[in-house]
Amino acid sequence: MKKILEAISEEMKKAFAGAGYEEELGKVTLSNRPDLCEYQCNGAMAGAKKYHKAPIMIANEVAEQLKESKVFSRVEAVAPGFLNLKLSDDFLCGYLKEMEAGEKFGMEMPAEEKTIIVDYGGPNVAKPLHVGHLRSAVIGESVKRIARFAGYKVIGDIHLGDWGLQMGLIITELQERKPELPYFDESYTGDYPQEAPFTIAELEEIYPTASGKSKEDPSYKEKAMENTFKLQNGVRGHRALWDHIIRVSVADMKKNYEKLNVEFDLWNGESTVQYLLPEMVEAMKKGGYAYESDGALVVDVKEETDSKEIPPCIILKSDGAALYSTTDLATISERVTKYDPDIMIYITDKRQSMHFEQVFRCARKTKLVGEDVKLIHIGFGTVNGKDGKPFKTRDGGVPRLEKLISDIDEEMLRKIMESRHDMPEEEAKEIADIVGLAAIKYGDLSNQAAKDYSFDVDRFTSFEGDTGPYILYTIVRIKSILAKYQEQGGSLDKVQLAPAISPDEKALMMEIAKFNTMMEAAFTECAPHKVCAYIYDLANAFNRFYHETRIIAEEDETKKAGLIALLVLTKDVLETCIDLLGFSAPDRM
Incomplete structure (x- = not known):
């Protein structure tokens, strides 16, 4: 429509x-x-x-x-x-009836099915997820959901950092601590143990230790580089250890992403495309795109219209090692071959904007991707503390994502228990987790992605103002009225929208009518903050209408049925929108 x-x-x-x-x-x-x-x-x-x-x-x-x-x-x-x-009140009512009857509130679907790949997440294995991983996960999940709602086939990929020197460092530290493990015996021909020789807690401590040692001890770093070489060249014991590292890390990541209600269709990483690198590099040389500069292999990506300097894209370092740009290019190549996407969207820290400018230009110049494929980078700002500086723990470290989530949930639980003394603690905890997730996600997504924002627990968990809990409170209020109507014998299936009978009712109807315009903008601009702005305006319009209108107390049953029908549509639109943002509403608060 x-x-x-x-x-x-x-x-x-x-x-x-x-x-x-x-x-x-x-x-x-x-x-x-x-x-x-x-x-x-x-x-x-x-x-x-x-x-x-x-x-x-x-x-x-x-x-x-x-x-x-x-x-x-x-x-x-x-x-x-x-x-x-x-x-006209009749025209507006008719428009809302058409929205109500249509699939996805009448949002127009694309004429032909197109495929979008959303690359978000990007954590390194063997490291705990921290506050820096919040935005890519939360924004990426919402962009993915919005694109699916808009009628596209969407594939989400985490793109793990699972290759390179960090793996060699972990293997080296394990070798120093447990030299007796069969993985380090090159004459060993038996099956390796099914169980990893470390826990996730040990693994997360091993990497920073190894990294610190390599900066102080050249021989340690040399050994780590040697182990990296062995891993990448398929030494059996090193590959078996690597499998353990990936398995243990990914299992822990999945638990954390599950708490954020974030899911990936693909759990690929840099390692996934290593088989493509030699052939891709050779093709770039043969095609006359890549040439040597100071020992490194590079591709020029500058254009005559550039107003700023765009450095060449480095394909191989002088020692022959691949870089992030190399694996990103190979990943583009693999995605084109396997999925034939129409659009590829990358969601990372905005400080990587130059990297993606170079990679996208290089991919086009070297014919890895056709001109008709859109390559989009959404660069997001940093998460800051109340002081406006990058968010840190009290001891100056980067806060773990797990801790951030638990802090919000605890604050929500405290507020719920304070206001609802009659609620069993177990139920209060379940609700606190639901509302806490809304507080985190709405607090992040209500900001334009490129802007930095302050992570303010007090503000995010407030039930007033432009917050997730306020939106959920509005939905719960509507659910409560609808439940009362049903308790009094009313049927939600039989109510019908009617023309507005007050300015506040009309204002609410006009806000609902903006849904399709907002959704088109949120999709085309990859902008979840537009969904947030819309539901905040819609929640405000509903609450003004609620305070000025007799709903359950309305004596005219026909008028009451019309008001209830409007509440049903308002709730459906709000719940659809919060699902696009990646959270849900409880039945009571």
């Missing part, structure tokens, strides 16, 4: 054409003076010069055409030539 502004503009275009003017002048926008009108059209002002006529004359002629309009209840020509518009 058409978006609300398209439907209104269509009526206005007919009026301009009927008055003898170009129909494109009939574009309608939301009013910037809501105290005067709901929508406005400035086409008469734009047409004055072309038709050599005073804009107020054109506006009056168009207004005359709309006297019998079923779309507008009032059309007013105002000097010097504005058209002020007020929607």
